[in-house]
Amino acid sequence: MRPKLNDVAREAGVSPTTVSRVINNHGYLSEKTKNKVFQAMKKLNYQPNSIARSLHGKQTNLIGVLFSSVSNPFFGELVEKIENKLFKSGYKTILCNSADNKEKERVYLNMLIANQVDGIIAGAHNLGIKEYEKVGLPIISFDRYLSSTIPIVSSDNYLGGVLATQELYQSGARKIYLFASSHTPNSPTDKRRTGYLETMEKLQLEAHEKVIASTMASSVKALMIKQILSTEQIEGIFCTDDLTALIVLQQAKELGIRVPQDLKVIGYDGTQFIQNYHPELTTIAQPINDMAELLVELLLKRVTDEQSELKEHYVLPIKLIRNQSSSQFM
Amino acid sequence: MRPKLNDVAREAGVSPTTVSRVINNHGYLSEKTKNKVFQAMKKLNYQPNSIARSLHGKQTNLIGVLFSSVSNPFFGELVEKIENKLFKSGYKTILCNSADNKEKERVYLNMLIANQVDGIIAGAHNLGIKEYEKVGLPIISFDRYLSSTIPIVSSDNYLGGVLATQELYQSGARKIYLFASSHTPNSPTDKRRTGYLETMEKLQLEAHEKVIASTMASSVKALMIKQILSTEQIEGIFCTDDLTALIVLQQAKELGIRVPQDLKVIGYDGTQFIQNYHPELTTIAQPINDMAELLVELLLKRVTDEQSELKEHYVLPIKLIRNQSSSQFM
DNA sequence: TCCCATATGTCAATCGTGCGTCATAAATTT
DNA sequence: AAATTTATGACGCACGATTGACATATGGGA
Known part of the structure; x- marks a missing residue:
């Protein structure tokens, strides 16, 4: 059985009240008593039951x-x-x-x-x-x-969408696609999309959207992306997450589409992981x-x-x- | 204030004891009363305070x-x-x-x-x-x-080490290195190492070990690996984790070392992530x-x-x- | 009619701790 | 020597729910 406050009191030869006072540093206490209590706590490996403390109206943390x-x-x-x-x-x-x-x-x-x-x-x-x-x-x-x-x-999803699109444009891409992981209003992805759409409009380019649902198995995503890459003429892709971007890079390689010569790709999220293990991928990093x-x-x-x-x-x-x-x- | 058991009792027009009995399905209870109580619970959005229950000797879950x-x-x-x-x-x-x-x-x-x-x-x-x-x-x-x-x-770390080494051997590598993420006895990595060492001995090949500490920043790891790859003649590398293997692939590419022609690489862990996003990497998958x-x-x-x-x-x-x-x- | 199973209520103790109140005693200040 | 301050103990209530003991009431079956 786990030791209780009373056990500590007995061990230290003081009253339960005193132990409680020591634990909560409440009221008058001599160094001597404090030490006695601390030692007893250590000896019994006592941990105040935070369940009981919480019940007393305190926080649970x-x-x-x-x-x-x-x-x-x-x-x-x-x-x-x-x-x-x-x-x-x-x-x-x-x-x-x-x-x-x-x-x-x-x-x-x-x-x-x-x-x-x-x-x-x-x-x-x-x-x-x-x-x-x-x-x-x-x-x-x-x-x-x-x-x-x-x-x-x-993070600034809208600006992210704008910057990503501009980056693809500035590096020479004109046929710029959006690969969005979903398409729900109120979702962050949606603002990235808005950023993309508005920027495309400003650039007087035609927008192209593909939804690569995040719920799909990655093999299905891969297949779908391969299909798209092999049938459409694309110069730049803005993926609303890095993982989708990785699949794009993968499939492009398989199809012999050279990145960045034939196709430019930009992802989104910029985790430490991506930065470490995929330093080739341009991305919008969230803080x-x-x-x-x-x-x-x-x-x-x-x-x-x-x-x-x-x-x-x-x-x-x-x-x-x-x-x-x-x-x-x- | 969050509703309590007593509030539910009042709302349902029964005694607190009955409410408790309903919650814990304890003793005799009529369907009618149960329903009354359940409805009151629902109406008040009541959740039994698990803190209080736990204090009573029950599990905390x-x-x-x-x-x-x-x-x-x-x-x-x-x-x-x-x-x-x-x-x-x-x-x-x-x-x-x-x-x-x-x-x-x-x-x-x-x-x-x-x-x-x-x-x-x-x-x-x-x-x-x-x-x-x-x-x-x-x-x-x-x-x-x-x-x-x-x-x-x-998982069977020893066998993993054996299989990995054999795989490299069978695919033609002779100068086979171990890139271990640490070197502590009692650690799983160590048994992978043992598997490697014993297999190398059986194959009458010389073992080569490099410690790529998991605590190092990945950029440091990369540098270290680049250094090793560019100075030593290596035909196969068994990395005790997949992430290190990824860096090896990365650095090999930078150095113009072709995988698998010049160098064969095998990792360890086989996460879903690696299988999805790095299907090129041979690995020992843990279940x-x-x-x-x-x-x-x-x-x-x-x-x-x-x-x-x-x-x-x-x-x-x-x-x-x-x-x-x-x-x-x- | 009596009994028993069913159904519910009342009451009180309990879980481990926090904390306020009161009491007491020693140590310190005035 | 009296008044404070410091240090500790004893006691009890509270937190919210569980649970056992006991009482009571209803209904159906023997």
Whole structure:
């Protein structure tokens, strides 16, 4: 049986009250007693039962972190950063991978409530606004509108779309396609798309959109992309995520389409992983670390003070990382 | 304020005891009352406070999942599978990224104890055996020996080393190098190494080892590998992880070393990610899904019944995925 | 009619800790 | 010597739900 506060008191030869005082550094305490208690705690390997403490109206220091999947490097890196920053502030992360499953997301939301988490960082958004509003807990959303009371953190998706398109144009491409991973209004991808469309219009070029659904198996994506590449004359492709861009590079190679000579490709996300292991890929890098930091900071602000006034939308700058896959070829 | 059991009772017009009985399906209950209570729960959006329930000696249904990092695709995929399987069994995952930091791992362990988790899946092992034994909770270890009472789940690292080496040999390589990500006895990498060394001896070939520390920044790794590739005559490389193998491929390309004509490369791990996005890489695939399943199954067995007899070591089979990077060239 | 299974309510203890109140005693200041 | 400050103990309530004991009521079957 795990030792309790009373066991520590007995071991240290003091009253339970004193032990509690030592733990919470509350009231008058002599160094001598403190030491006695600390030693007893160490000897018994005592850890205050945070369940009991939480029940007493205190915080649980648990934060629900809800994303669709951590096996995607982008979310993996983001979640890792979030977890790190939460840890530094003394909070624990309950990981929730909704796998784009509405039902799972709903069950998770209820679980989190039942577990009395202090707040939620939500990056998986298959549920309606209502369900999130019903939660009644501090929530910060990553990259999607949930409700007017839930602040959003995102990077500048629109500018990303603009820059990506301009980059392809400037490196010589004219027939520029958009490979979008989905097509839902209110989704970040959509603003990247808007950036693309408006820029194409300004450039007086015809827009071409292909939806490469993120739910498809990657082999299916590959097939689909191969099909497109082999039938259409394309000079530049803006993929709304890096992984799709990788498949494009792969398929282009198989078809003997040279990158960047015949085809220029630009991705989106710019994870550390992509930068390290695919330094050839031009991409729009989201500030993963800053986003994680802001998400945590805003959430903890709300957790500490429910009334704290937050903006509705925080947009962080993106950065074009220019590499060989989009370089001008002479 | 979140509704309590008493509020539900009032709303349903029954006693608190009855509500509790309905929730726990305990004692005699009429359908009529059950329905009244369920409706009241729904109306108030009531979630039983699991903190309070846990305090009552019940399980917390929280499991600590301790790995070094989820941004590494291998761990990302493994953790995601684990989280999924835990969820299916009604358990919640507390994610702990120790970042190979001893102190963080220790703090995490204490946090998990304080939070009364029902058990721990440990895949980060920077601490001594003692600290893990002291925990006094069901623990299952991934891939490393912690103590005789803590079962280990791993894949067949030794056989992986053997197969990898044989594959390189059979495809024609004679000067076969090992690029190991670390060199600690008791670590899985070490058995891969043993497999390599023994196979090389059987083949009467000279072994060559290089340590490409996993702690190094990938740019440093790249530099180091470039250096090695450009100074030594190598025909085959067995990398103890796929990411290192990717760097090898990358650097070989830069140096004009053709793969597989001049150099054959084989990696290790075989994540879905690698299979999808680097189908050219031959690799030893660990059964990520089966490992996750077994880890969870064993842990829950221990959680449910402390006394359940488990083996000390569970070794799951690996699989050679043969691709172009190691193919015989004629 | 009596009994028993079914259905619900009342009451109180319990889980481990936090914390306020009161009491007491020693140490320190005035 | 009196008044404070410092240090500790004892006690009890609270947190929200669980659970057992006990009481009571209804209905159906023997």
